[in-house]
Amino acid sequence: MDxxxxxxxxxEDIDLSELDRIMDEAAEQSxxxxxxxxxxxxxxxxxxxxxxxxxxxxxxxxxDLLLVEIRTGIMLGxxxxxxxxxxxxxxxxxxxxxxxxxxxxxxxxxxxxxITLCMASFTTTYDSCLDTLSIMTDTMQILLPILIPLLxxxxxxxxxxxxxxxxIGAVTGFNTVLQKIVLPVIFLSSIFILINSLTEKPxxxxxxxxxxxxxxxxxxxxxxxxSGITAIQGLxxxxxxxxxxNTARYSIDNFVPIVGKFAADSVDMVLSCAAVxxxxxxxxxxxxxxxxxxxxxxxLLAVSVIYKITAVxxxxxxxxxxxxTLNEMGSSVITMTVIxxxxxxxxxxxxxxxxxxxxxxxxx
Amino acid sequence: MEVMKEWxxxxxxxxxxxxxxxxxxxxxxxxxxxRYVFSMVIMASILMPLAALLE
Numbered sequence: 535m536d537x538x539x540x541x542x543x544x545x546e547d548i549d550l551s552e553l554d555r556i557m558d559e560a561a562e563q564s565x566x567x568x569x570x571x572x573x574x575x576x577x578x579x580x581x582x583x584x585x586x587x588x589x590x591x592x593x594x595x596x597x598d599l600l601l602v603e604i605r606t607g608i609m610l611g612x613x614x615x616x617x618x619x620x621x622x623x624x625x626x627x628x629x630x631x632x633x634x635x636x637x638x639x640x641x642x643x644x645x646x647x648x649i650t651l652c653m654a655s656f657t658t659t660y661d662s663c664l665d666t667l668s669i670m671t672d673t674m675q676i677l678l679p680i681l682i683p684l685l686x687x688x689x690x691x692x693x694x695x696x697x698x699x700x701x702i703g704a705v706t707g708f709n710t711v712l713q714k715i716v717l718p719v720i721f722l723s724s725i726f727i728l729i730n731s732l733t734e735k736p737x738x739x740x741x742x743x744x745x746x747x748x749x750x751x752x753x754x755x756x757x758x759x760x761s762g763i764t765a766i767q768g769l770x771x772x773x774x775x776x777x778x779x780n781t782a783r784y785s786i787d788n789f790v791p792i793v794g795k796f797a798a799d800s801v802d803m804v805l806s807c808a809a810v811x812x813x814x815x816x817x818x819x820x821x822x823x824x825x826x827x828x829x830x831x832x833x834l835l836a837v838s839v840i841y842k843i844t845a846v847x848x849x850x851x852x853x854x855x856x857x858x859t860l861n862e863m864g865s866s867v868i869t870m871t872v873i874x875x876x877x878x879x880x881x882x883x884x885x886x887x888x889x890x891x892x893x894x895x896x897x898x
Numbered sequence: 899m900e901v902m903k904e905w906x907x908x909x910x911x912x913x914x915x916x917x918x919x920x921x922x923x924x925x926x927x928x929x930x931x932x933r934y935v936f937s938m939v940i941m942a943s944i945l946m947p948l949a950a951l952l953e
Contacts, residue, residue, distance in 0.1 A: 634925070635921055635922070638921045639921055642917055642918065642921065646914075718899060718902070722902060722906050725906055725910065726906070729909065729910055729913050729914075732913060732917050733917055735937075737913065737937070737940050738909070738944075741944065
């Protein structure tokens with residue numbers, strides 16, 4: 535019996551339509567950075583040792599996408615700079631007429647306009663960040679019920695039964711922590727940053743920076759705790775299962791007369807084929823998560839670049855508060871990018887743990 | 899989260915209002931003291947959640 539026919543047989547028994555549907559959706563989301571791959575394609579290229587992607591092509595299309603995003607977002611920068619120039623003009627004219635109150639009023643009104651512009655764009659960015667997070671969580675929740683039975687069918691009884699609740703709990707818990715605590719705190723901190731631009735003296739600078747730092751710290755802590763727990767569970771249960779499968783193999787080999795040796799070898803082969811399929815599905819999951827991540831991260835980077843460049847341009851014409859506010863808004867957006875990246879990293883760690891359990895080393 | 903939202907909204911409105919009032923104040927010696935009082939008010943509103951926590 536050929537290993538390809540075993541893999542084909544096993545693939546027929548698994549329902550991968552849901553996974554392929556998400557894959558198509560993800561490839562569409564990434565806007566041409568990644569192309570949709572069938573799980574079967576991935577498995578066949580795993581077996582033949584072909585590369586899955588063309589690295590140059592991906593880098594080029596990412597760069598293109600970044601430039602396109604910057605071009606679409608540049609309107610915000612132009613609007614803000616226009617308001618800043620008007621503000622500088624108003625300042626100089628009213629000072630030459632000698633009325634300080636009028637110039638102060640003009641400044642505040644201009645600051646209010648800039649706050650409105652920033653707030654509108656920031657809300658869209660924030661929403662897309664939330665969306666990406668929940669899509670990645672959904673993907674994990676769809677992948678796990680496919681991966682865990684495969685893990686169990688390969689003889690990973692205890693990792694299968696223990697990891698399933700642990701990983702699902704960790705994914706859901708992490709998602710809740712991010713959506714209910716971390717991202718809202720970043721939102722609040724950017725509101726504080728925006729208020730700062732109204733007043734001559736910074737009232738809330740420290741508070742805003744503190745909130746932002748705290749949110750990064752909470753995310754880092756959550757990633758460490760959740761992935762640490764999962765990794766430890768995986769390691770502990772892995773050795774126990776190796777023992778179990780080896781015992782089964784040994785007893786078939788020695789206690790079944792004459793054909794026992796062949797039977798044990800074919801058990802090995804079937805198990806290895808299941809491992810290949812599981813690794814293929816795990817890889818598909820990783821690619822899906824990267825697809826969902828790539829578009830929004832490039833979008834966020836473009837927005838933060840626009841904020842930073844606008845701050846640089848606005849510095850000579852506007853007041854000190856406005857340019858520092860724009861700079862800090864850029865940092866806020868970068869913080870959101872970092873948090874998205876961290877959460878994707880954690881999901882990738884989970885998938886790697888599942889792939890590494892029984893990746894062929896379990897039975898030797 | 900609702901408490902947090904209300905807290906931020908209060909601070910935002912307070913600072914906006916005080917900035918406008920500050921501009922409309924007559925220039926004079928008293929302005930410094932009024933500004934001091936305003937900053938005390940803002941500090942009190944920042945500390946608001948702490949008071950709710952202690953209760």
